[in-house]
Amino acid sequence: MSNAISALEGRAVAGDVTVTDMGLQGMISLRGDLSDKALTKVCKSVTGADAPKPLQMSVAGASGFGWMSPDEALLLVPYNVVRDGLASINNALSGQHFLASNVSDARAHIVVSGAYADEVIAKVSPVDMHPDSFAIGDFRRSHLGQVAAAFWKSDANTFHVICFRSVADYVFDLLAASAKAGPVGYTS
Amino acid sequence: MLTLHCPYCGVDADETDLHAGGEAHLTRFGPGASDDDFEGYLFTRKNPKGVHFERWRHAYGCGKWFLAARCTATLEVFATYSAQTVAPPADVRAAITAKRPDWSWGDLS
Numbered sequence: 001m002s003n004a005i006s007a008l009e010g011r012a013v014a015g016d017v018t019v020t021d022m023g024l025q026g027m028i029s030l031r032g033d034l035s036d037k038a039l040t041k042v043c044k045s046v047t048g049a050d051a052p053k054p055l056q057m058s059v060a061g062a063s064g065f066g067w068m069s070p071d072e073a074l075l076l077v078p079y080n081v082v083r084d085g086l087a088s089i090n091n092a093l094s095g096q097h098f099l100a101s102n103v104s105d106a107r108a109h110i111v112v113s114g115a116y117a118d119e120v121i122a123k124v125s126p127v128d129m130h131p132d133s134f135a136i137g138d139f140r141r142s143h144l145g146q147v148a149a150a151f152w153k154s155d156a157n158t159f160h161v162i163c164f165r166s167v168a169d170y171v172f173d174l175l176a177a178s179a180k181a182g183p184v185g186y187t188s
Numbered sequence: 189m190l191t192l193h194c195p196y197c198g199v200d201a202d203e204t205d206l207h208a209g210g211e212a213h214l215t216r217f218g219p220g221a222s223d224d225d226f227e228g229y230l231f232t233r234k235n236p237k238g239v240h241f242e243r244w245r246h247a248y249g250c251g252k253w254f255l256a257a258r259c260t261a262t263l264e265v266f267a268t269y270s271a272q273t274v275a276p277p278a279d280v281r282a283a284i285t286a287k288r289p290d291w292s293w294g295d296l297s
């Protein structure tokens with residue numbers, strides 16, 4: 001058994017807004033019919049989270065059920081239970097048209113937290129991060145700087161970012177630089 | 189900067205989240221077609237100043253292809269709509285007519 005490590009190996013930058021690698025994060029990418037009851041039922045049993053509305057991340061403790069597109073979901077679970085989760089999904093949806101894959105090692109999970117965390121994201125993405133437009137639980141796929149990323153708001157000052165492993169270093173440094181540069185006064 | 193409403197996920201997507209896919213509503217000419225039709229399908233495109241129909245992909249977002257009706261001269265967007273259509277729906281045409289009463293595009297007007 002190989003020794004799994006996250007791309008950023010727990011890197012963190014302190015400051016008014018902190019940027020922290022969340023380490024190993026179990027992630028299951030699921031494509032299928034999100035309106036199907038059997039699909040939402042097994043996703044709920046794997047994550048503990050209710051089915052999300054479009055453009056939302058439904059969170060339950062350390063797990064989550066995110067809406068990626070009309071036919072794609074992202075399930076977040078502890079790293080060591082991904083295999084069990086996949087087995088449950090494959091079992092429950094056997095015979096249906098779907099695809100579930102373990103993408104845990106293909107991605108990175110970074111948390112941006114602090115007083116102007118929304119502006120740290122707003123400066124490097126085209127998404128309107130004002131609290132009137134982007135509320136707690138909102139989940140968006142877009143880009144940060146030059147690369148694709150998805151992010152959701154878990155509380156007023158905390159954002160979770162998912163990106164590809166190969167660009168984790170770039171995204172971390174981008175967010176850290178944006179945090180270090182300070183607030184711009186858009187959302188406060 | 190262009191902002192297009194994605195009809196699949198509901199996001200008002202920034203141009204940098206999108207990928208342009210060229211002219212919409214092309215008729216595909218494949219095996220068995222005449223050389224002229226095949227050449228036209230591959231290479232001949234409209235390049236209007238004014239009302240145009242285009243394919244766009246919400247590339248950094250939900251990943252879906254959709255269609256947009258907009259003005260190439262002013263960048264005004266009349267409507268975005270499902271890619272599962274072979275011609276602009278009536279409500280899209282009405283939205284264009286409301287703003288550009290004398291518009292035409294190929295055989296459409």
Ligand SMILES: [Zn+2]
Pocket residue numbers: 194195196197198199246249250251252
């Ligand atoms: Zn979309």
